[in-house]
Amino acid sequence: MRVMVAMSGGVDSSVAAALAVERGWTVTGVTLKLWGGQSDSGCCSVSDVEDARRVSASLGIAHHVFDFSDEFDRHVVQPYVDAYAVGRTPNPCIECNRHLKFDRLLQRAVRLGFDAVVTGHHARVAAGPGGAPLVHRGRDAAKDQSYVLSMLRGEQLRRVLLPIGDLTKAEVRAIAARRGLATAAKPDSLDTCFISAAAGGREAFLASRIAVRPGRLVDHATGAVVGSVPSVQMVTVGQRRGLGAGSGRGRRYAVSVDIDRGEVRVGGRDDLLTDRLVVEDWQWTAEPAEGTRLWFQSSAHGAPAPGTVARTGERVQLHFDMPQRRPAPGQTVAAYSGDAVIGSGLVSGTRLF
C-alpha cells in the first residue's frame, strides 16, 4: 500500500508517519505550505517544514512540500474573516480539514497514485452500523479530535488512515522519544495557525482585514448601557472576557451581538441557556431512526450534551434533554452515537437573535 502522510512538523503526524513505515506501507511525507504571513507556531512556518523534513529523513522516507497557500486563503482565511464580519464564529481548523487536507490533498494523493492519506489526528475510522466507515473518537479522551473531522464523508474516509487514534498522547510522545524523532518534545499547537499572538492576535488580524467598529455593552434585562468594547465584530456569544467587571450580579456573558447597531447584550449564565438549536447544512453520515438519543458536541473539547434531532421540512433543530449553553452561530455541532460521529452541521444565524 502506498500512503501519503500529511506532516505538520508536530509530534502526532511524525509518529503517524513512523507507524505507517512500521506497518510496511510505502510512505511519502508531505508538508502543506498553507500560510505565507506571520505566525507564532502552527503548521505553516519554515521551521515546522524543517522539522517534518528531519523526521522524514530519520524515517528514511521521501518528503515533499506542496504550496496550498492560495487555497488556504480562499477556503479558510477569507471565510474566517467574512464570518466574523457578519457576526458568526468560524472553525478554521474544520474548514482546513474539509477543503485542504481531505479534499485538495486527498485528490492530489489519488492522482499521484497513492491509496490513502495518513494524518496524525487523534481519532479513529471504523465501520458504522451500516458498514460504511465513520469517524470515531480517539482513545485519548483529552486529545480527541473527532469533532474537527466530523464533516468527513464515507468516500473520503475510505482513503483516510489515522494510525495514532488508538494511542494516548503520552504513548505518542513515548514512541517519538524512543525513535529519537526531532519532534518528540515539541509543544502541542493550540492556537489558530495563521494568527500571531506576537502581532496582536485575532483582534489585530481582523482589524487588518475588516473595518472593526466599537460597540456598547447593554444589559440584557434592563437595556441600560453598562460599558463598551473596542470592536463589536470580535465578540463571540458566550464570551466572558473583555466585557468589564459586571455590575455586581455575578459573571456576565455576551448573549447577543448586533453588529449593525454596534450593540452587545450582556447577561448572566442563565440568559445563554437554550433547549433548542437551529442548525444549517446538516449532513448525516449514518442517519439514525427518528427520535434516537444522540450526543451533541459544539466545540473541539466541549462536553457533549444528550438530545434528539427534529426535522421539519428543510429546517433541522436539535432538542437538548436539558437546557445547554448556546454555542455561537457559525460553530460546528457534531452528533455522536456512542463514539461514532454520525452527523454534523453549523449553528444557524448570526450572533444577532
Added chain:
Amino acid sequence: MRRVGHLPEPAAEVRLAYMDHAATSPPRPEAIEAMMPHLGRWFGNPSGSHSVARQAKAALDSARDRIAEVLGVSPLRVVFTSGGTEADNLAVLGAARKGTGPVVCPASEHHAVLEPVRASGGVTVAVDGNGVVDLAALEEAVRDGAALVSVMAVNNETGALSPLREVADLVRRRAPGALLHTDAVQAAPTFDLAELAAGFDMVSVASHKLGGPKGVGVLVTGSEHLPLVLHGGAQEGGRRPGTQDVAGAVGMATALEASARHRAAERSRVGRLRDVLSERIRASVPAAVETCADVPRAPGHLHMRFPGMEAEEILFLLDEKGVCASSGSACASGASRPSHVLSAMGIPEAEVRSAVRFSLGWTTTADDVEQTAEAVAAAVGQLLAAGSRACV
C-alpha cells in the same frame, strides 16, 4: 546526533536524468581534482607572509588570472565572492550607496538583484511578454539619471536572452553616469561573456552553474565602481573582506576554463538536445506551451507550461521516475512558489502554476532526453486519467 536513515529516493534501480542545470550543474571532475590539494595540505591563508601563505596566495592569484583570461578582463577587476547572490548584492548595494540616483532593474530579474534593488528604494522596469526588458520603459526610468542599471544576461527561469548591447547603448546615451551591471550567472556556461557583456562595468558569475563548487563566484568590477558593503580586512583589494576560499577559487577557475573550451560545440549539442526534448513533449502533450520559444534563448533552457495541470504534481511524478526538474521558482520552505518572472510576463496565475523548467547542460545526454520525454508523457497521462482538471 540524531540517527539519519538511508536516503529513500530515488531507489537504487531508478536511472537519474538530471535536468536541473539552471539550479546547479554537476561538478566537473577536473574541478574537483584541482581543488583537492587546497582542501588538504595546501591550506594556507593567502593574506599571510610565510611560505604556506605564499603558496595559497599564488594559487589564488593563478585562479584569478585564469578567470580574468576567460572573461577577457584585467585580473585586478576580478573580486571573489561567496557566489552569484553576493556578487549581485555588492554591485547593487554598492552603487546605491553612491547616491547618484536610483538603482534600476527589470521586473524579471533574479531575486539576488530584485531584492537589493527594492531594499535600496530602486526602480523596477516593465518587461514584455517574453520577460525581456522593455527598452522604452527602461529609457523612461533612467531619464533623470541612475546610479546603476542591472539587466540579467539570461533569465534563470525561461532562458530568454536580454538585448545587452541595446541596453548598454541606451544607458550610455540617456544616463551616462550610471553603472552597468549584468547578472551573467545563467549565461556563463554557454556564452562568451567578453562579447556578450561588452560595455558593462560589472558582471556577476557563479561557479556552481559552471560545474565548479558552490559557495564561490566573482564580481567583475573596477575599484572605482564598488563602495564597500562588507567591512573587515583588506582582501580582494579592499573590496570584499574575508579570508578567501582558495580551493573554491581554483575549482571555479578550472570549471570556467573547461566550459569555455567546449563552449561552441556544447552550445549546439545542448541546443539540439533541448529542441528534441521540446518536440517530444509537444508531440505527447499537444496543449503544452513552450515559453519564450520565439526569442533568442540560452541553449539549455526549456520552459514549458501545461495548462490545466499543476507543476507540483508533474514534478512529483517525474521525480519518481528519476527525472530531476523544477518549477524554476522555490521558496524558503522548499515549496514551489508562483514565479514573479511569469507574472511579470502577464501569464495567468493558473498557468504560472503549471510551469516546469527543464535545464540541460554539460552532462546531458540523448538518453536523459529520452527518459525525460517518456516520463513527461507518462506523468501527464496519469494525471489526465486520474481526472486532472486539464484541458490537454
